[in-house]
Amino acid sequence: MIERIKAVQMGCGPIGRSIARLAASRSSIEIVGAVDPAFSGHDIGEIVDDRNLNGMKISDDARSTIEQTNPDIILHATGSSLEQVMPQLEQILDFGVDIVSTCEEMSYPFFHHPKLSRKLDDLAVRHDATVLANGVNPGFLMDVWPVFMTGVLQDVESVVCIRVQDAAHRRLPFRKKIGAGLSVGEFRQRVADGRIRHVGLPESVAMIAAGLGLHLDDVVETIEPVVADHEVSSKDLPVAAGQVAGVRQVANGLIGGAEIIRLEFNAYIGAEGPHDAVYIKGLPDLDVVIKGGVHGDLATASAVVNVVPRAISAPPGLKTMIDIPPVAAFR
Amino acid sequence: MIERIKAVQMGCGPIGRSIARLAASRSSIEIVGAVDPAFSGHDIGEIVDDRNLNGMKISDDARSTIEQTNPDIILHATGSSLEQVMPQLEQILDFGVDIVSTCEEMSYPFFHHPKLSRKLDDLAVRHDATVLANGVNPGFLMDVWPVFMTGVLQDVESVVCIRVQDAAHRRLPFRKKIGAGLSVGEFRQRVADGRIRHVGLPESVAMIAAGLGLHLDDVVETIEPVVADHEVSSKDLPVAAGQVAGVRQVANGLIGGAEIIRLEFNAYIGAEGPHDAVYIKGLPDLDVVIKGGVHGDLATASAVVNVVPRAISAPPGLKTMIDIPPVAAFR
Numbered sequence: 001m002i003e004r005i006k007a008v009q010m011g012c013g014p015i016g017r018s019i020a021r022l023a024a025s026r027s028s029i030e031i032v033g034a035v036d037p038a039f040s041g042h043d044i045g046e047i048v049d050d051r052n053l054n055g056m057k058i059s060d061d062a063r064s065t066i067e068q069t070n071p072d073i074i075l076h077a078t079g080s081s082l083e084q085v086m087p088q089l090e091q092i093l094d095f096g097v098d099i100v101s102t103c104e105e106m107s108y109p110f111f112h113h114p115k116l117s118r119k120l121d122d123l124a125v126r127h128d129a130t131v132l133a134n135g136v137n138p139g140f141l142m143d144v145w146p147v148f149m150t151g152v153l154q155d156v157e158s159v160v161c162i163r164v165q166d167a168a169h170r171r172l173p174f175r176k177k178i179g180a181g182l183s184v185g186e187f188r189q190r191v192a193d194g195r196i197r198h199v200g201l202p203e204s205v206a207m208i209a210a211g212l213g214l215h216l217d218d219v220v221e222t223i224e225p226v227v228a229d230h231e232v233s234s235k236d237l238p239v240a241a242g243q244v245a246g247v248r249q250v251a252n253g254l255i256g257g258a259e260i261i262r263l264e265f266n267a268y269i270g271a272e273g274p275h276d277a278v279y280i281k282g283l284p285d286l287d288v289v290i291k292g293g294v295h296g297d298l299a300t301a302s303a304v305v306n307v308v309p310r311a312i313s314a315p316p317g318l319k320t321m322i323d324i325p326p327v328a329a330f331r
Numbered sequence: 332m333i334e335r336i337k338a339v340q341m342g343c344g345p346i347g348r349s350i351a352r353l354a355a356s357r358s359s360i361e362i363v364g365a366v367d368p369a370f371s372g373h374d375i376g377e378i379v380d381d382r383n384l385n386g387m388k389i390s391d392d393a394r395s396t397i398e399q400t401n402p403d404i405i406l407h408a409t410g411s412s413l414e415q416v417m418p419q420l421e422q423i424l425d426f427g428v429d430i431v432s433t434c435e436e437m438s439y440p441f442f443h444h445p446k447l448s449r450k451l452d453d454l455a456v457r458h459d460a461t462v463l464a465n466g467v468n469p470g471f472l473m474d475v476w477p478v479f480m481t482g483v484l485q486d487v488e489s490v491v492c493i494r495v496q497d498a499a500h501r502r503l504p505f506r507k508k509i510g511a512g513l514s515v516g517e518f519r520q521r522v523a524d525g526r527i528r529h530v531g532l533p534e535s536v537a538m539i540a541a542g543l544g545l546h547l548d549d550v551v552e553t554i555e556p557v558v559a560d561h562e563v564s565s566k567d568l569p570v571a572a573g574q575v576a577g578v579r580q581v582a583n584g585l586i587g588g589a590e591i592i593r594l595e596f597n598a599y600i601g602a603e604g605p606h607d608a609v610y611i612k613g614l615p616d617l618d619v620v621i622k623g624g625v626h627g628d629l630a631t632a633s634a635v636v637n638v639v640p641r642a643i644s645a646p647p648g649l650k651t652m653i654d655i656p657p658v659a660a661f662r
Contacts, residue, residue: 022485136483144657148479151637151658152467152630154353213661282660284626291618298615299483306482323656326475327482329613330544 004030005308008071010088011078012036012047012058014171015102018301019075021048027331029308032069034058036078062088066095073308076101080199082113089120089131096127100134100304100311104200107138108320111206111219121318132319134307134327136299137163138200138207142263144321146278147211154283159208160262161278165293166271167246168234178246178267179225181237187225187244197223198265201251205261209253211322216261218254223247232270245269302329335361336639339402341419342409343367343378343389345502346433349632350406352379358662360639363400365389367409393419397426404639407432411530413444420451420462427458431465431635431642435531438469439651442537442550452649463650465638465658467630468494469531469538473594475652477609478542480617487613490539491593496624497602498577499565509577509598510556512568518556518575528554529596532582536592540584542653545591552582563601576600633660 007029009020016036023029031053034044037060045054059065066074074092079085082105092099109117124131133139142161150156167175179187179196190196202219209216228245231238239245246268253261274293280286306327314324321327338360340351347367354360362384365375368391376385390396397405405423410416413436423430440448455462464470473492481487498506510518510527521527533550540547559576562569570576577599584592605624611617637658645655652658 140483145479147659148476148657150660152471152625152633153660154629154633154636155662156660211657211659213659284629286625287622289620289622291620294483294617295615298485302483302485305485321657322659325654325656326479326542326652328478328542328544328653329481329484329487 004028005073005312006030006032006069006071007073007075007308008033008035008065008069009044010035010062010074010076012039012044013077015300016075016077017048018297019077019304020044020053021050022301022305023075024048024050024053026305029305031056032071033065035060035062035065062091066092066097071097072312073097074099075304076103077304080104082106082109082116086116086120090123093123093127093129093131096129098129098311099131100307101131102135102300102304103133104135104138105203106133107135107200108143108203108207108210110210111216112202117318125317128316130311130314130316130319132307132311132314132321132324134303134321136294136296136303138204139303139321140299141276141294142201142265143204143207146280147208147322149278149286149288150212150280150282153280153286156212156280156282158260158262158281159278160264162264163266163276163293164271164274165267165296166274167267167269168232172236175234175237175269179244180246180269181239182244184225184227184244191223196247198247198249201249201263201265204263205251205253207320207322208261214255214260216253216255219251220254221249221251223249226266226268228270234269239269246271303327306330335359336404336643337361337363337400337402338404338406338639339364339366339396339400340375341366341393341405341407343370343375344408346631347406347408348379349628350408350635351375351384352381353632353636354406355379355381355384357636360636362387363402364396366391366393366396393422397423397428402428403643404428405430406635407434408635411435413437413440413447417447417451421454424454424458424460424462427460429460429642430462431638432462433466433631433635434464435466435469436534437464438466438531439474439534439538439541441541442547443533448649456648459647461642461645461647461650463638463642463645463652463655465634465652467625467627467634469535470634470652471630472607472625473532473596474535474538477611478539478653480609480619481543481611481613484611484617485614487543487611489591489593489612491595491610493595493608493610494597494624495602495605496598496627497605498598498600499563503567506565506568506600510575511577511600512570513575515556515558515575522554527578529578529580532580532594532596535594536582536584538651538653539592545586547584547586547591549585550582551585552580554578554580557597557599559601565600570600577602634658637661
């Protein structure tokens with residue numbers, strides 16, 4: 001009999017819950033604990049809506065949970081900022097436990113956070129543990145997937161990824177997060193405050209460059225409102241013509257002033273023809289489209305859970321998804 | 332300064348030439364020798380049409396070429412049958428040299444050739460060498476790519492890959508190979524003789540199953556003519572209505588009688604809307620299309636050359652592309 005992989009869920013917000021739910025559904029994985037100070041004492045089974053987990057209390061203390069459960073892996077979903085989650089990662093790595101994280105800035109941190117990356121890599125190697133971040137974006141659609149597709153090309157001149165999501169049927173918090181219903185002025189204020197931003201696009205640019213062996217001079221990012229030209233109200237959120245329907249965020253990778261990589265992230269209410277696309281100029285050109293696009297919420301949980309066996313068998317250190325053999329949906 | 336990778340081209344037919352040409356164009360690779368008894372004594376530079384290789388004679392003897400050039404890798408393109416190329420692979424592995432091969436049956440040989448696979452793996456491990464096969468198909472479009480795409484899915488029920496190639500503008504030998512211009516009776520005779528068959532489709536089915544952790548009960552294959560319903564003559568090859576325009580080859584992976592995997596390879600003159608597609612039924616479904624499809628001849632050379640750095644750094648043994656981190660076009 002094959003031993004089941006023992007996993008602790010750390011972070012029990014919406015994404016953490018969907019990860020725990022999927023992990024618990026896989027016969028090869030056993031959830032042995034959960035940690036989140038915000039939900040301390042709650043029953044993880046109730047929060048995740050999975051009877052098999054009923055009776056397991058969420059702890060506020062990672063250290064004691066790890067000591068008591070001796071997990072093979074931590075499923076880490078507590079934040080997007082590498083600097084902010086760093087103390088949590090250090091605490092886990094002290095125990096030599098592997099980590100798969102949703103932390104967007106850790107998806108490819110070597111370009112934007114070289115010092116933290118070195119520190120994290122050193123710590124992981126010293127404790128014989130693997131730490132990596134995964135998700136649908138960053139982690140797949142706008143970085144690993146386009147790099148993977150170049151494998152059958154003779155040469156690459158430029159890479160463009162376009163993501164178009166119709167936010168109409170997404171959760172209200174998501175629609176608010178992309179600025180739907182705001183005036184253009186309010187939108188720009190929130191961008192200036194850092195409150196409207198999909199985290200990870202510059203990291204994806206850096207990951208593509210690394211995958212292709214390119215040395216970027218600069219990575220730049222712009223965040224613009226998509227303004228509704230007619231009313232696009234959705235459930236509980238009115239959006240009149242002239243108001244913001246959502247966001248268009250673009251990140252560019254530049255070499256000698258030339259745009260080698262362009263990632264365009266569109267999420268707005270009423271977007272027509274949602275899709276994910278990779279357009280590569282090269283020898284030959286390549287034009288790949290996922291019709292309808294990939295569902296972000298389902299896919300992030302998938303990406304985190306699917307990489308678990310690979311993370312456990314990977315060599316120690318801070319890894320990224322371009323270091324890891326193809327990850328598949330498994331039972 | 333980084334040392335260049337020293338490569339010997341083994342097999343100097345059309346595919347071998349395109350591999351050598353691409354490898355020679357990469358600043359990180361140096362072609363140090365070429366072996367092919369059929370072109371013994373010829374100048375590889377002339378055959379490949381690359382002045383930088385002028386003056387290098389093609390040898391008929393792999394052993395002496397390896398001894399004299401001490402290569403890091405052999406670019407192996409001599410045949411589709413694992414059994415037939417086995418003695419060549421054994422000879423190379425005796426020297427502990429890594430191998431990237433186009434041998435279709437080696438792309439995932441564990442299902443159809445378990446004994447040869449074990450033998451090859453043992454030999455490679457013993458000599459601390461890596462041996463793997465790659466190509467666009469098998470090796471990418473109908474196996475590694477669909478497995479890779481499942482990485483963002485929660486569950487997979489079935490995988491369908493469709494390849495549609497319009498053969499009208501392909502080389503005459505390719506059009507003849509797919510049976511264009513034959514009568515249906517002649518076509519079926521050639522299928523029975525084994526003369527019309529794209530090698531590697533069952534291997535792709537087995538690779539997908541392995542990637543998804545599925546245990547197939549059976550892999551079946553059918554080869555049918557695509558009959559022209561109007562004249563589709565192309566350069567130097569008349570094809571009247573009622574004659575064969577090309578081939579439709581289908582391989583299925585079955586579990587308990589149910590079709591879990593279906594690969595459909597279409598190559599015929601006049602095919603409309605050429606493309607490569609992956610359709611996955613799962614949670615959620617996924618629908619991915621490469622518009623126009625991937626150019627087979629360019630892509631096979633790309634796949635072989637692009638994997639060279641990964642093959643050199645991979646652990647010893649017989650590997651397949653689902654064991655290898657994403658391969659990218661590099662300089």
